Amino acid sequence: MGRGNAMAEIADEHERTMAFAEIALGQLKALRQAATPRNYEIWYTYATGYSPSLNQTINETLARSGTLSDADLEQIYANFISPTRLTDKIDTVGARVMDEINQVMSMMDAATGSANNYTESLADVTNKLGNTKDRDGIRAIVESLVQTASEMKKDNHKLEQRLSASKQEINQLQENLEVVRNESLTDPLTGLSNRKYFDMSLNEALDASVERSEPLSLVMTDIDHFKTFNDTWGHLTGDQVLRLVAMSVKQNVKGQDIAARYGGEEFALVLPNTVLRSAITVADHIRRAVMSKELMKRSTGQNLGRVTISLGVATARKGDSMQSLIARADACLYAAKRNGRNRVISETDPEVAQGSSEAKVA
Numbered sequence: 001m002g003r004g005n006a007m008a009e010i011a012d013e014h015e016r017t018m019a020f021a022e023i024a025l026g027q028l029k030a031l032r033q034a035a036t037p038r039n040y041e042i043w044y045t046y047a048t049g050y051s052p053s054l055n056q057t058i059n060e061t062l063a064r065s066g067t068l069s070d071a072d073l074e075q076i077y078a079n080f081i082s083p084t085r086l087t088d089k090i091d092t093v094g095a096r097v098m099d100e101i102n103q104v105m106s107m108m109d110a111a112t113g114s115a116n117n118y119t120e121s122l123a124d125v126t127n128k129l130g131n132t133k134d135r136d137g138i139r140a141i142v143e144s145l146v147q148t149a150s151e152m153k154k155d156n157h158k159l160e161q162r163l164s165a166s167k168q169e170i171n172q173l174q175e176n177l178e179v180v181r182n183e184s185l186t187d188p189l190t191g192l193s194n195r196k197y198f199d200m201s202l203n204e205a206l207d208a209s210v211e212r213s214e215p216l217s218l219v220m221t222d223i224d225h226f227k228t229f230n231d232t233w234g235h236l237t238g239d240q241v242l243r244l245v246a247m248s249v250k251q252n253v254k255g256q257d258i259a260a261r262y263g264g265e266e267f268a269l270v271l272p273n274t275v276l277r278s279a280i281t282v283a284d285h286i287r288r289a290v291m292s293k294e295l296m297k298r299s300t301g302q303n304l305g306r307v308t309i310s311l312g313v314a315t316a317r318k319g320d321s322m323q324s325l326i327a328r329a330d331a332c333l334y335a336a337k338r339n340g341r342n343r344v345i346s347e348t349d350p351e352v353a354q355g356s357s358e359a360k361v362a
Contacts, residue, residue, distance in 0.1 A: 023047035031067055034235040038077055045081060054080040069227075070235065071264035078194075187261040189239060190246035198260035198268055202322050205258075205272050209316055216316040217279030219269040220329040221249075221286065224308045224341040226265035233304060237297055241265075241307055248289035252282055268329075276315040276346055283311040283344045291342065308342035315347070 024043035028035050045051055046058055054076060061072050068076075185197035193201070202218070209216035223229075223245055230238035242265065249259045249267055258270040269286075271279050287309055295304040312332025316325055328347050335352045336345040345351055 020044055020047040033068070033073070036235065039073055041081060042073060042076055051080050070230065070238070074264065190242055190261050192246050192249065192267070193258060193260040195260065195263055198258065198262060198270070199322065201258045201260075202270050202325070205270050206316060206320065206322060206325070208272065214273045215275045216325075217271040217274045217276055217313060218316070218325050218329045219271065219279060219283045219286075219311055219313050220262065220326070220333045221245075221267045221269075221283070221309050221311040222333055222337070223265040224310055224337075229307070233297065236299075237295075237304070241295065244293055244295065244307060245290055245309060248286050248293070252285045252289060257282075268326075276313065276348065279313045279315065280344055280346050283313050287311055287342065287344055310336035310341045311344045312336055313344060313346040 021044065024040055024047050025035070027033075027043040027046065028039060033039050042054070042058075046055055049055060057076055057080070058068065061068055065072075185194060185200075186192070187194040205216055208214070223241060226238070226241065229241060242261075245265075245267065246259075246261065249269065253259045253269060253271075256272045257274075260268050260270075262268040269282070271282060274282070290309050291306055294306055296302065297304055310333060312329045312335065314325060314328035314332055332345045332347055332349070332352055335349070335354075336343045339345065339351050
């Protein structure tokens with residue numbers, strides 16, 4: 001390829017990608033969204049048209065709501081962009097594993113060839129020794145045998161070194177795969193488990209609860225007035241609120257307990273071998289921990305006051321599915337919202353039955 005053609009291709013690529021960038025920035029401006037890397041990447045992908053499913057979801061959401069909320073953007077990113085990155089990482093590690101295996105197999109083939117040659121040499125020596133009577137002839141045969149054995153030893157040493165290096169490399173790749181696996185099950189903003197891990201864990205916990213005849217409780221929690229807070233102080237401060245709540249949740253779970261970001265500003269806790277009363281205590285400790293912290297705007301040092309959360313608590317019953325248990329805990333959560341927020345409501349509280357037919361509130 002000539003220098004002129006190469007420069008022309010670079011210029012074309014620049015123009016093409018700048019056109020995508022302008023579309024992405026135009027969408028961010030039109031919808032007045034924060035120009036964060038996540039949001040920009042979503043709109044850049046939209047502009048390229050590389051992910052028809054992403055474009056369809058965005059178009060349907062815009063047609064329905066006229067805009068995309070932060071929760072919508074987060075869900076779109078999680079569904080259409082994050083999985084691609086994780087798949088790429090897994091493919092990369094998998095390719096390296098296959099390369100290691102192929103190299104080891106080549107070494108093994110070479111070692112097998114050397115061993116076969118050595119065996120043939122021994123057979124030949126045995127035959128010659130049987131037919132040789134003079135001392136010089138025997139000495140030459142023995143020297144040949146020693147030389148062959150020395151070469152075999154060198155080949156074996158090389159193989160041992162290569163196998164040792166491959167073992168270390170594959171151990172490192174296994175660690176890399178574990179990191180990728182953990183990334184796929186962790187919410188990057190809060191460090192808590194993500195919705196995928198929560199679903200898996202709750203299903204497993206329900207099965208274990210039945211098998212061991214042990215109690216299982218679920219806590220659903222939601223940040224009070226989060227949308228108003230986010231709109232007033234901005235997306236970055238909203239993220240700070242989510243991290244604050246996540247930290248309070250982490251500090252109050254232990255052992256087999258599982259804390260997850262359920263979605264948006266909602267969190268969930270799976271509490272194995274925990275009766276309802278104990279789960280209520282855990283929930284209230286978290287509520288108090290969140291309420292006790294004052295939030296500061298990092299850019300200005302401005303005191304933004306305190307954040308509160310509402311929590312709903314339910315315990316697994318015989319025949320419960322994951323959906324039915326979540327539904328009861330959710331009903332308790334929204335009862336807490338209806339009755340003033342910043343409180344814990346369990347499924348045995350009268351407020352749940354009183355408001356079961358009312359609409360959910362934020």
